Structures are given as structure tokens and as C-alpha cells.
Amino acid sequence: MLNHAEASEKFIEDAERTTWHDETLWFVRSKRDKVSKLLPEWEALREQASQIKDHTLANLGQYLEEFEANAKKNGIIVHWAKDAQEHNEIVHSIISKHGGKALVKSKSMLTEECHLNDFLTKKGVEVVDTDLGERIVQFRNEVPSHIVLPAIHLKKEDVGETFHEFLGTPKGNKDPQFLTEAARQHLRGYFLGANVAITGVNFAVAETGEFVVCTNEGNADMGAHLAKVHIACMGIEKMIPKRKDLGVFLRLLARSATGQLITTYSSHFAKPREGQEMHIVLVDNGRTRQLARDEFRNSLKCIRCAACFNTCPVYRRSGGHSYHQPVAGPIGSILAPNFDKSANVDLPFASTLCGSCSNVCPVKINIHEQLWFWRQDLMKDGLAPLGKSLSMKGMAFVFSNPTIFKMAGYMGRMVMRFAPFIVNNSLNPWFKQREMPEAPKESFQSWYKNRK
Amino acid sequence: MSSRSEIFGAIQALEKREIAHPGDFKSYKATQDVVGDFKNSLSIVGAICVDAENKQEAATRLSEIYPDLQRYTSQDVVANGLDLEAVDVLEIDGMFGVAENGAIWLSDQFLPNRVAPFICQHLVIYVAKSEIVATLHEVYERLDGNYADFGLFLSGPSKTADIEQSLVIGAHGARSLTVILV
Numbered sequence: 001m002l003n004h005a006e007a008s009e010k011f012i013e014d015a016e017r018t019t020w021h022d023e024t025l026w027f028v029r030s031k032r033d034k035v036s037k038l039l040p041e042w043e044a045l046r047e048q049a050s051q052i053k054d055h056t057l058a059n060l061g062q063y064l065e066e067f068e069a070n071a072k073k074n075g076i077i078v079h080w081a082k083d084a085q086e087h088n089e090i091v092h093s094i095i096s097k098h099g100g101k102a103l104v105k106s107k108s109m110l111t112e113e114c115h116l117n118d119f120l121t122k123k124g125v126e127v128v129d130t131d132l133g134e135r136i137v138q139f140r141n142e143v144p145s146h147i148v149l150p151a152i153h154l155k156k157e158d159v160g161e162t163f164h165e166f167l168g169t170p171k172g173n174k175d176p177q178f179l180t181e182a183a184r185q186h187l188r189g190y191f192l193g194a195n196v197a198i199t200g201v202n203f204a205v206a207e208t209g210e211f212v213v214c215t216n217e218g219n220a221d222m223g224a225h226l227a228k229v230h231i232a233c234m235g236i237e238k239m240i241p242k243r244k245d246l247g248v249f250l251r252l253l254a255r256s257a258t259g260q261l262i263t264t265y266s267s268h269f270a271k272p273r274e275g276q277e278m279h280i281v282l283v284d285n286g287r288t289r290q291l292a293r294d295e296f297r298n299s300l301k302c303i304r305c306a307a308c309f310n311t312c313p314v315y316r317r318s319g320g321h322s323y324h325q326p327v328a329g330p331i332g333s334i335l336a337p338n339f340d341k342s343a344n345v346d347l348p349f350a351s352t353l354c355g356s357c358s359n360v361c362p363v364k365i366n367i368h369e370q371l372w373f374w375r376q377d378l379m380k381d382g383l384a385p386l387g388k389s390l391s392m393k394g395m396a397f398v399f400s401n402p403t404i405f406k407m408a409g410y411m412g413r414m415v416m417r418f419a420p421f422i423v424n425n426s427l428n429p430w431f432k433q434r435e436m437p438e439a440p441k442e443s444f445q446s447w448y449k450n451r452k
Numbered sequence: 453m454s455s456r457s458e459i460f461g462a463i464q465a466l467e468k469r470e471i472a473h474p475g476d477f478k479s480y481k482a483t484q485d486v487v488g489d490f491k492n493s494l495s496i497v498g499a500i501c502v503d504a505e506n507k508q509e510a511a512t513r514l515s516e517i518y519p520d521l522q523r524y525t526s527q528d529v530v531a532n533g534l535d536l537e538a539v540d541v542l543e544i545d546g547m548f549g550v551a552e553n554g555a556i557w558l559s560d561q562f563l564p565n566r567v568a569p570f571i572c573q574h575l576v577i578y579v580a581k582s583e584i585v586a587t588l589h590e591v592y593e594r595l596d597g598n599y600a601d602f603g604l605f606l607s608g609p610s611k612t613a614d615i616e617q618s619l620v621i622g623a624h625g626a627r628s629l630t631v632i633l634v
Contacts, residue, residue: 132623151614270599
């Protein structure tokens, strides 16, 4: 598997596409700025959301119990899964009881995290992703590159090609309106015929035992209201205490995510409809482990808006696939080491630590600080690549020794002035896509001493 | 040990932390003209807004907006969700309108079927001007204790921008939304 830097290198080979990706996501970030500034209480809402989540995480056991009791009272069947494997088995056992061979699924990052599609496909179940972006990447045998905009790494020409191959649209047609209509017709058939629908969960309300699912396309509802069985999959951190708290989160979510005032549909599911079976699968999969870590606990406050993706200078220029995780971007980089430290050791380093992610986060997660905490944690565990730990040790030695520091500075200036080819070559990663700076004649220290 | 008790066991093993809930959010009263703001939000989210004095006027406007299409009301359509596939224009009642975002609260008590607002080709919602509030918070306050088995905020026609961020109206749900203010 390529690490983040290697995968990014591939992504930026196409300079034009990289620029398009960068500018498009920045445009989404700008829309977020615009709508958030229309609300005088924006900062108060962020603070409120942050405090509600802090409170919920401190009392998670109590709220999960309350939610379970109320959901059961509502006639919902509640399941608990300690890990991805158990989650997938629970979902599969429900499907096989109903003899379903095809099911419709709306967006759920949890099912991506659990690799549910692979699991079910191997068991002979056809999973049809119904979010347009997810359907596109599913046809292409790819994974989403962004949690809100799954196909943002693709151009309309790519989608046109894919639809020509899988849906028989005319070759060369790349009109978004036309292609969306083709997907609408194609997926309606599945909606009308599916026995089982799977959705994610944006918020679960302890007080009422209901859960809220937000979409713009209406695909979650088309699936859930037509199928005989609705399975909603959620991580245990999606809990909020009261129904009135929803107002805070629904005001923040879409504004942060896409700069919309609210998603087109914010559906509140409390009870199954007459004759329907409704299931909720509550999944831990490492969340209680993260809850026990003081420095990383509040990464569980995340509401998956992806504002941190859109603002991140590294994400915008490296693409979501370079993070080799279902959740990419800054938030993904602090969630991933919890699943597997050694497989994700590169991700906390895929950041400039500029802090923009923390500034836009609607629930005030200190993302850039946690990236830095993970770096320390991974270095202490000896997981950093040899080159990085050696160079860190070297730097520590030079910086703690004034004589050697002075000498190194002198040598650096001399090399850059008289033998620039030593640094201006492809062996030096800092030289890629960059001009090296002109070397100053003297150091700051000597300038300071000699000043008149 | 069941997974349920394993999960609860892991949570209970953590040190107890006292963090209070901040209480209900008090929104800043920023708008006096909720109807005007609601109309403005509707145009942002791509809905058509019609002011109508009475049912007669509404019907006239609707036949201009949807000429040649058969319109159904909640009373006309049967409860089978799949049959609604054939419905071109469906007229339903909304409970509350929200000025800040053009959302309309729909409760399944007033829907012929839960899938109705999604599966029809075009959707018409009647909203009383007296039931328009400034923010989402007011809706939850007004609904307090009255929990629908299924309810939703609906804001505009269904849409997607998944192909190169180009906005396309009419993804899987209704292709257009007309809101009639009465």
C-alpha cells in the first residue's frame, strides 16, 4: 500500500486536475463562510454543540441505555456490535432472514469503515449504493474520496464514461443533468423492488429513541419507506441527549458541510411504519478505546460534515484516496491511528498543522492539536519510519548544541551560495515543485552582533 | 459475555467526569419579518413560492405551474407507497415553515404515506403564514411532547451536485417544490 506522500505524488501528476480539485473544495469552504456569517449566533451555536457533545460523551453509558429503552418502546429492534465483523454479521443475518438478494443502501461512513459492501458481496448479496456519488464510485470499483462529496476526485468526462459502460448512456455525453436523470431512472427500479434498505444515522436522540438521517437527494427515504425492512447502522458516538438539541446540530451540519442552509431532507425516524421491521445496529469498533484516551476523546464529537477536508491545504491538493482510509482528511487522520497505529502512521504527518481544520469545526474539535499528539505517540512507540526518527534525533542534537548549530548554518549558506546543485536536485524532497531560496550572506546572529 | 455488556463495561470502567448539559439554546431574535425571510430562503433552496388568498386562487396558479399534469391531494391517494410512483403532482399540508432555511415540518399524521413527499414527481405543500417561525428551535418548542412516528424537515426539491459540483434539481425525490402560502 502506498503511504500518503507516495499516493499524493501520483494524484498531483495531473496538475490541471489537482488545481481543479483544490479550487472546487475551496469554493465549498467559501460557501460555508458565507452562510455561517449570515447567522449572528454562529459562534454561540458551535460552542453549544461542543458542550452538548462533551456532556454526552461524559455520560455516554446513561444515554445509550436511555436510547435503547425508548427505541425498543417505539418498536425498533436494537442490536449491539463490538466490532466491524460483528456488525456485518448482524446485518447479513437480518438480510438472510428476509431472503433478500438485492438491497438499497444510502450513505453511511460506518458501513464503509466496516467494509460491509465487500462482506455482503462475498455472501452473494447485491448491494446497491443509491447516493449518486457513491453509485458512481461503486461502478468504478473505487471508494469515496470525500465523506460528503464521494466522487469529488472525478470529472464529468469520467462519470460520462462510467455511465456509458454501466448504464448505456450515449458515449461522450457528459452533461450532469442528463447523467443524473439516467441514474434516477436506473435507481428507481431498485427502490421499488428492494426488500431491505440500509441507511446511516446522523443523530440518535436518547430522550425519544428516534434517529435522524439527512440527505439532499432523498435516497435514504426512498429506500427506507418502500422496503419491508429498514436497517440503520450507527456508531455509538452519534448520540445526543434531547430532541431540542437537534435544532443546534441541524443548523450547523449543512452550513458547515456544503454551505447550504439545511439539507433538503432531515428525516426523523421514531417508529417503523405499519407492517415494517426497523433495526438499529449500534457499533463500538474502537470507539470505547478512543473514549478512554484523554487527548483523543473529543474526536468522537465529530458530526461528519467534512468542513475540515474542504479547508485543508493538504487534502485539497492530495485527494481523498491518498489517505487510504474510509474517512480521509484531517479528522480521518486522527481517527485512523485508533484503528491501527502502524498501518496509519503516515496520516498524522499529512498536515501542516496550520489549524484551519480546528477553526472551521462546528463542534470545536482540536483537530490540529490531536494530529500533533498522535505524532508524539507514534514516535514514542517507535513506529515512525527510520529516516524520520533519525532526522529528528539529528535535529535535536544540532539545536541543542550552539557551536554545531552555528557551523551547520554556515555550511548551509556556503553550499547554497557556491554549490547550489548539491541541494537543487531531485534527491532533495524540498526541491520538488519548489525553487530553493537564495542564501543570505550572514546569519541573523552575526547581523545582530555587527549592527551599528 | 454479550457485546452489549462488553460495550457498557468498557464505558463504566472509565473515570466519572462531571460535565453539565448547557441547557436549551436561545436563538438571537434577528428577524421580525418571518414570512419575508421564509420566501427568501425558499428561493435560495430552489422552491417556487405562491401567495394565495384562497383555494381557488391556489388552484389557478397550480394549473399554470403544472399544465397538463394531473394533481392529487392526500385524500385522493391510497396508502400503498408503490402506487404513488404514478403520481405526477401531489398536494400535501405542512405544519410549520422555518424562515432561516425554507424548511417545512411534515408529520406522517398528515401524509398519505411516508414515501409520498419523495416518490411523486412534483410536490406542492400548503403552509399557513401564521405557522412560520424564525428558526428550527421554535419548531421543536412547538412540537414539544408531540412526537410523530415519522416526521421531517423538507427544504426545496431533491438535488445533487455529485457530478463536478454542478447543481442538478431532481435527484431521487420530487423534481420541483411549490409552496403555497395561505
